[in-house]
Amino acid sequence: MELVQVVVLLVLIGCALVALGATDLLVAVILFGAFSYGSAILFALMNAVDVGFVEAIIGTVMSLIYISVLFGLERRSSR
Structure with missing residues (x-):
């Protein structure tokens, strides 16, 4: 596996981990x-x-589907 492929794979793992921990749905999308x-x-x-x-x-x-659904939802604070 080339170095560029390894770097892209590490970025993918980072995106997946951050998306799992995201509390805002728009950030996750x-x-x-x-x-x-x-x-x-x-x-x-x-x-x-x-x-x-x-x-x-x-x-x-x-x-695009996820973002259109998110804009149709009502945002509310968890506080």
């Missing part, structure tokens, strides 16, 4: 999108460009 694009880049680096392209499309559509 943004990190989910970053994870999706990172995995698309990782697939492209591993010469699976078609899988990376599909991952980027699905990640974009899912992020």
Whole structure:
């Protein structure tokens, strides 16, 4: 595995861990999108460009759906 692939994989692990600990749903959705694009880049680096392209499309559509649902929700404070 090349050094660039290892770095992208570490960034993916970091995004996943921070998304799990996020208390704000919008932050979690943004990190989910970053994870999706990172995995698309990782697939492209591993010469699976078609899988990376599909991952980027699905990640974009899912992020847009999640964000539209979040804007439809009422935000309230936990205090």
